[in-house]
Amino acid sequence: MSKNTTREKILQRCFEAMEVVGFEALRADKEVLNLNISKGALYHYFPTKLDIGYAMVDEIIKPMYEKKWSDLIDRSEGIANSVYELIENEKNNATEKKILRGDVLYNLMLEMSGVDAKFRQKLEEVLELQVRILQKAILAGKNCNEIKSGVDSRSMSYLLIGQLHGCYAIAKTRASKDVFTSMVSGLQKQLIDVLYVNDPSRSAQRASVASA
Amino acid sequence: MSKNTTREKILQRCFEAMEVVGFEALRADKEVLNLNISKGALYHYFPTKLDIGYAMVDEIIKPMYEKKWSDLIDRSEGIANSVYELIENEKNNATEKKILRGDVLYNLMLEMSGVDAKFRQKLEEVLELQVRILQKAILAGKNCNEIKSGVDSRSMSYLLIGQLHGCYAIAKTRASKDVFTSMVSGLQKQLIDVLYVNDPSRSAQRASVASA
DNA sequence: ATTTTTACATACTAGTTGGTATATTTGCTG
DNA sequence: CAGCAAATATACCAACTAGTATGTAAAAAT
Secondary structure, three states: OOOOHHHHHHHHHHHHHHHHHOOOOOOHHHHHHOOOOOHHHHHHHOOOHHHHHHHHHHHHHHHHHHHHOHHHOOOOOOHHHHHHHHHHHHHHOOOHHHHHHOOHHHHHHHHHOOOOHHHHHHHHHHHHHHHHHHHHHHHHHHHOOOEOOOOOHHHHHHHHHHHHHHHHHHHHHHOOHHHHHHHHHHHHHHHHHHOEOOOHHHHHHHHHHHHO | OOOOHHHHHHHHHHHHHHHHHOOOOOOHHHHHHOOOOOHHHHHHHOOOHHHHHHHHHHHHHHHHHHHHOHHHOOOOOOHHHHHHHHHHHHHHOOOHHHHHHOOHHHHHHHHHOOOOHHHHHHHHHHHHHHHHHHHHHHHHHHHOOOEOOOOOHHHHHHHHHHHHHHHHHHHHHHOOHHHHHHHHHHHHHHHHHHOEOOOHHHHHHHHHHHHO
16 A cells, blocks of 8 residues: 555654644654654655645645545435534544644644645645535535525535634633534534525434434 | 833734734744843743733733624624624725734634643633623623524624634635635624524615615 | 832853754665 | 665754843832
């Protein structure tokens, strides 16, 4: 699968550290030293620190966020439920630790967009990737009458992703997982009014009752 | 008004620099040097860099955000319109430069909440200040039947503030003021469905027609 | 008037940061 | 197996960062 395991070990380790402390506070040399990899190897694969950042976005973060929304790719029905459940997942996957760290991508966006143009562009790509998936899904949802015809798929996609971001940001400063889940629940309620033709939370109930 | 102008000059200058580059990237000594103030003076007033940060939050940022929502304080009618217009202001005040920088408070929240506990606590205070104002206003809006009775004032306040945050974050990475205004417009549309009894954008039209 | 405290100014510094320079080892190709 | 490039190790380093240490002038207290 992968020809070079050293490079990948470096990248993975740096990513894990960066998830916790952010990019600027990442000390790549110290991280790889803990893997018994020398500074020479590090700078062999990544000429500058920014190159580590670029690679993290392209090779780890981008696939990660594509996978996150992958349930919506090329679907033609059940879209409203899938969107609802993906947001539900966001709550279920939250832990106190994760909330204190915040969302890696969102953190990077705020930290690096203004610092380095290429970094910003790469983060924008990840953002666009998600928006396009959501947009296509919402469009399909409108076609099969699961999603209200009045909504603009593109701006709704941006808004939804932005709203999730907002939940992470507030919850991080409140340092509370409960704040996060309650905000996401509030978001879901709004979407039931604004986005869905039928209430997906009830459909989910019906489905679980039917399967019981 | 203020006894010590040197301290205030330092604080103001550091704040302006921090707005642009963030807190960790702030070089306080170099900033004050450009004011012809020495390092000695700087460390006389602020023993550590964090103390500058704390003072910035308490003395500049907190009043700034209180003022931002001040139209809502102790109101008993016209609340829906005021909320709508405050959000409208957010669009009108946006410039390309501001969007690239993002919102100072939101930037600080993401940057510093995980770094220093006291910093996080102070940022939380500013957040809570805004939430309380909004919450009280929404409650009053429900009482005078301008805001739908179903909404929970506290979680709606959090969500609204978080949603604005999301608009800033996305627009910063897209590096586009247009993205910001269109996202905020989308947010307003959602609120018309979810929050208001009557459509405040139409009330605004009616008001401007009536005054003509 | 003298002591004490506040408000600054200047010079220095320990630790860190993101690297280089250079040497050595490994693995592959002919 | 010679020879060459890729991979890794080790030692060094200049710039920077957030301060200290120390000294002095002026204001305030006694």
